[in-house]
Amino acid sequence: MVEQSKALAPLEKVRVRNLTIRYGDTVALKDASFEVRENEVFGIIGPANSGKTSFLRAINRMDEMTSGMHVSGEVIFNGKDVSEWRNLYALRSRIGVVFPLPVGLPMSIYQNVAFAAKLRGVKKKANLDEVVERCLTRAALWDEVKDRLNSLGSLLSGGQQQRLTIARALSQEPELLLLDEFSIAVDPVTTMRIEDVLKELKSEMTIILVTNLVQQARRLADRTAFFLNGEVVEVGDTAELFKRNTKDQRTTDYLEGRFG
């Protein structure tokens, strides 16, 4: 039921073929193959140590920056294998990343959000101001920080910092947004606000949402993949998965919380 007819097949944003990720001798993800479609929220669930974060790191080529991380197989982004991108900075600037714990760069709130725009070569103060206000507004943070844009990003509360990092990711105007367990250090109310933001963003970009909250995947994801110990157990329509229409018994077990 997951397969759709060719005529209706939506555009692929990311296509993964036989992707294997190793750290030294440890295999983090083995032989994964699936696709992420344009303008969908693609959920990835699974217990810790399943290769979810490693997969995200493979998409934006963090293996190049990480000694010991080795990627084989294909990750095709916009029809082109990411290992063939010659300018990785151009690749990364199209992919926004939000980390599990908020990483506010050690600079002011304003500079945090203006940074990506400056890297793109935006110089005029007015343009930068516009980017900062737009992105902070979209991340539901503008009203709280508009009077103290020059104070440090790291002085914000955890939930505010996470919205700051989302604003920063949005300032890249990304085609693809990678969210890695963004709600781990965020209170439930802020989580819901961010989730509302994500629902709006879907029309503009493709979102890959790694989450350890099964219900979050249910609320947000169009399709969901279940990773387990480096194996992609199942990829399917989220609604179908939660109706227990799973191909693999382990998926049902995980969704129902019956797991060792």
Add this chain to the structure above:
Amino acid sequence: MSVKQHQITSFEAQPLDLKNRRNERLVRFFLGWVTMLLILPVLLILGVLIYKGSPALSWAFFTEMPRDGMTAGGILPALIGTLWLVGVALTAAVPLGIAAAIYLSEYAPDNMLTRIINLAIINLAGVPSIVHALFGLGAFVIFLKPLTGGTCILAASLTLAIMTLPVVIVSTRESLQAVPRQFREACWSLGATRWQTIRKVVLPNSISGILTGVIIQVSMTVGETAPIMYTGAVTYVAFLPESFTDETMALSLHLYNLAFVMQDVPESLPFGVALALVGVVLTLNSASIAFRMHLRGKKKW
């Protein structure tokens, strides 16, 4: 039953608690006094220097040339010479050291070559200064004579620079490594290059630590005697150094000569020079510590 007993007595100190507290006090007492003892030599040295050297100090002491075969008069040429030597050595060592440290910390792949380079740097820091002196003599005074013109400030300063380079590299690398890796990853994820990341995130947050390394280097450089006595510092010159191709006097060598080589020197003179030497180190250190605190005040995490 044992559970119940535990509940009843839970607010009273058990023998184990008492023992832990006793040990804790002992350890604290011991460590505290060891620390206090460390102050002792510093106070003694400074006390003796001030007591015996202060009679020699005067405005003229710092602003006049030595007289009567260096048994009287001031230390101006030695003071100026030391500042020259340190200044030129820092100018050579600090940019090179920071550049190498940035490469090793931020760019170098973790492979055999990098490990060998790291090992070489640590070993270079352990080479005795007299060996550096001989190297400097061979390299900068004899081999590069067409460039340096023999013994001169440049040759001496380059010897000092090579000697202190490893300290700068190691301490700079440590301060760069102290910047959390998440900052780098967040920055790279935005599409920043390694250099943009270094300039905007890594360096601004490690500059105070880098300066600490430079401060240590200043202290070392000011006091060194062996590396400069064969390469550029001389016992006596009748004029002040005017360029880095001149030979010069230096405080450390001047002190050595007054204290151990020359006869008929009034006792207060070497102590006065020693006090001046310590004074130069302390002044330079305080200045850089103040600068460092100013920068650390701006630290963002």
